[in-house]
Amino acid sequence: MQVETQPRAVGLCPDRLERVDSWMRGYVDSGRLAGLSVAVMRGGKTAFFRAHGHADLARQKPFAADTITRIYSMTKPLTSLAVLMLYEEGRFQLDDPVARFLTEFAEMRVMVGGNRAKLETVPALRPITIRDLLTHTSGLTYGFMEATLVDALYRAEAIDFQTSKLSLGELVGKLAQQPLLAQPGAEWNYSVATDVLGHLxxxxxxxxxxxxxxxRILRPLAMHDTDFSVPEDKQPRFAANYAFDREGALRLYDDSVDSKFLRTPPLASGGGGLVSTAGDYLRFCRLILNRGALDGVRLLGRKTVDLMLMNHLPGDLAAMGQPRFAESSYAGIGFGLGFSVMLDPAAAQIIGTPGEIAWGGVASTSFWIDPAEDMAVVLLAQLVPSSALPLRRELRVLTYAALVD
Structure with missing residues (x-):
């Protein structure tokens, strides 16, 4: 990916953008990140792109413009795009029960108490809708939360779309046999809902x-390096993934030469299965900023994109129960059809714009799109978990501070 325009031509201060470069070098030089890349786009042009450090420390492979990374939950917006493309074709309405198509969800029950030996459940008061799945208000959860009896049940039953050897349909069928964490529509709980949408x-x-x-999406958008696995000829561009050891030093979490991402998975995870590059993901950002079209290809109508970007919750995440995990803060942040929506920067205690959308992945990747500023930022690193370093909040301040028009 190349820089397409001078920063000043799109209202960005080059001197202030250099702070991003210094920030990147600081993380690499201190040993807190192996490598990373940052792309900043405004007015449809890439005005800043830098990569520093290594994609693979053991092999001294530089982190480059075309480095392929695990984007995990940044897969979710693309899956949501697929759902809305079918919605535009008249295949369903957003308030349709998902059981209309996935009958295994017809008679759901909700946990209300009990213990590991015997859960107490009651019937769901209403069906799970497709919009519930898009907004994480379905009552589903993630096993890795380790916070509730339902989370524990997911782990016991191996409800894991990253590691399962079952087919997508088989695992979704197994999921539907488990109780819900909350009544549909009652709470916001980050969950495997987007994996269910992939099966839908x-x-x-x-x-x-x-x-x-x-x-329908990756080829039309020319996202040529984005897929559910890395082909053999692209393996040299694939990054290793890291975590911190007990002493705070980087240790290998997933190698670049024997990763499961180098093999076609038994199931394609709509919630977290894709690998991608900065350039590829920026094309998705451009599609959203262009309200559904890119380079002569239209995937969504502009009104549908507008609907995606609206907050579909009655308030922010903090008002929807007690979220156990999110790739964002809770206060001042709502949720649209596939990503978070900034409602109130003051409440979120971070610089930003109402209406800005964002999400991230567990390996310290993230993006945000600001329609009001005609701006998008993509951050790629490979460090788990995403909460290990405050990369997103720091980069948000640095990039928004470069706006000078």
């Missing part, structure tokens, strides 16, 4: 989910 896309379209993504 497959059932409604008649295509394998991964093939739908390739045929």
């Amino acid at each position: 896309v497959a059932v409604v379209s008649g295509l394998d989910f991964a093939e739908f993504m390739r045929r």
Whole structure:
């Protein structure tokens, strides 16, 4: 990916953008990150792109413009895009029960108490809708939360879309046999809901989910390095993934030469299965900023994009129960159809713009799109978990501080 314009031409101060470069070098030089890249786009042009450090420390492989990384939950917005493309085709309404297509969700029950030996459940008061899945208000959860009895049940039953050897349909069927954490629509709980949406896309379209993504989204958008695995000829560009050891030093978490991402997975995870590059993901950001079209290809109508970017919660995340985890803060942040929506920067205690959308992945990747400023930022690193370093908040301040027009 190349810088396409001078920063001043799109209202960005080059001297202030250099603070981003210094910030990046600081993390690499201190040993807190192996490597990272940052791209800043405004007015449809890439005005800043830098990569520093190493994609693979053991092999001294530089982190480069075309380095391929695990983007994990940054897959979710692309899966949500697939759902809304089918919505525009008249295949369903957003308030349709998902059980209309996935009958295994027809008779859901909700946990209200009990213990590991015996959960107490009651019938769901209403069906889970497609919009519930898009907004994480379905009552589903993640096993890694380790906070509730339902989370524990997910772990015991191996409800894990990253590691399962089952097919997508088989694992979704197994998931539907577990109780819900909350009544549909009652709480915001980050969850495997987007993986269920991937299966919904497959059932409604008649295509394998991964093939739908390739045929209908990734190829039309020329996201040539984005897929559910890394082909052999691209392995040299694939980054290793790291974590901190007990002493705070980087240790290898997932190698670049024997990662499961180098093999076609048994199932394509709509919630976290993609690998991508900064340039590829910036093309998705451009699609959103262009309200559904890019380089002569239209995937969504502009009104549907507008609907995606609206907050679909009655308030912010903090008002929707007690979120156990999110790739964002809770106060001042709502949720649209596939990503967070900034409602109130003061409440969120971070610089930003109402209406800005964002999300991130567990390996310290993130993006945000600000329609009001016609701006997007993509950050790629490979460090788990994403909460290990305050990368997103710091980069947000540095990039917004460069706006001078």
